[in-house]
Amino acid sequence: MPVKTWDLCVRFTHWTVAGIVAWNLFGPTDQTHRVLGYVAAGLVAWRIVWGFIGTQYARFSAWWPTRSHLNDYVRSLAARRPLHHWSHNPLGGLMAIALWLLILALAVSGWLMRLDAFWGEDWPHDLHTLLSTALEVCVCIHIVAAVVMSFWTRDNLIVAMLTGFKRDPGDKR
Numbered sequence: 001m002p003v004k005t006w007d008l009c010v011r012f013t014h015w016t017v018a019g020i021v022a023w024n025l026f027g028p029t030d031q032t033h034r035v036l037g038y039v040a041a042g043l044v045a046w047r048i049v050w051g052f053i054g055t056q057y058a059r060f061s062a063w064w065p066t067r068s069h070l071n072d073y074v075r076s077l078a079a080r081r082p083l084h085h086w087s088h089n090p091l092g093g094l095m096a097i098a099l100w101l102l103i104l105a106l107a108v109s110g111w112l113m114r115l116d117a118f119w120g121e122d123w124p125h126d127l128h129t130l131l132s133t134a135l136e137v138c139v140c141i142h143i144v145a146a147v148v149m150s151f152w153t154r155d156n157l158i159v160a161m162l163t164g165f166k167r168d169p170g171d172k173r
Contacts, residue, residue, distance in 0.1 A: 002165035005086050007055040013047045014161055016040075017103065025136055034110060041107035044100045063087035065094040082153055084169045089149075095142050102135045 006014075020040040024033050051060040069090040076083040083089070088096060109128040118124050146157045153169070160166045 001168055002163075003086065003168050004164055005057045005166045006161055006164040007058055008164070009050050009054060010047070010058045011161060011164055013043050013050070017043050017047075021103070021135065021139060025132065025139075034114075037107050037110050040103050044103050048100065057087040063090075063093045065090040065097070070094070082149070084153070084155075086166060091145070092149075095138065095145070098138055099135070099142065102131055102138060106131045106135065 017040050020036045020043075024036055024040070027033060050058055053059075056062060063085065065088075073083055073090040085092075087093075106128060109124055109131055112118055112124040113128060150156045150158060155167045155169065157166075
């Protein structure tokens with residue numbers, strides 16, 4: 001029996017930010033790029049708030065990647081028996097945090113590039129470029145990991161993020 005894990009807020013934020021990131025990484029760097037960057041940062045900020053006040057599986061308490069959770073999960077992967085998590089697994093949680101920090105840092109560096117105080121300075125642009133490259137790499141790792149883990153665990157994580165439901169690993173149907 002499928003279990004409701006991802007609420008509408010989590011799914012809307014995830015897919016909207018994913019769309020904005022795709023647009024901003026591959027589209028023109030114009031006014032729309034700037035506005036969408038700030039919207040993405042606002043959605044990430046909202047998702048962070050939702051991590052404290054949201055539904056059971058959206059809360060940080062359900063998936064925060066502590067050292068012990070990371071160690072246990074990595075050991076389970078090495079043993080080829082990944083532990084099941086209703087929310088993010090610890091590596092997925094670590095990636096979510098990295099992606100959010102990169103998006104927030106990109107918004108700040110993009111804002112800095114527009115300030116008169118930094119007019120003619122190269123470092124804000126260089127920082128923005130470095131952060132966007134780091135985001136591209138993390139997005140690629142995130143997508144590959146979601147696909148690989150979907151096959152490995154037989155729990156389609158992409159469909160779960162679309163529908164909000166994950167398969168119960170105890171259900172042998």
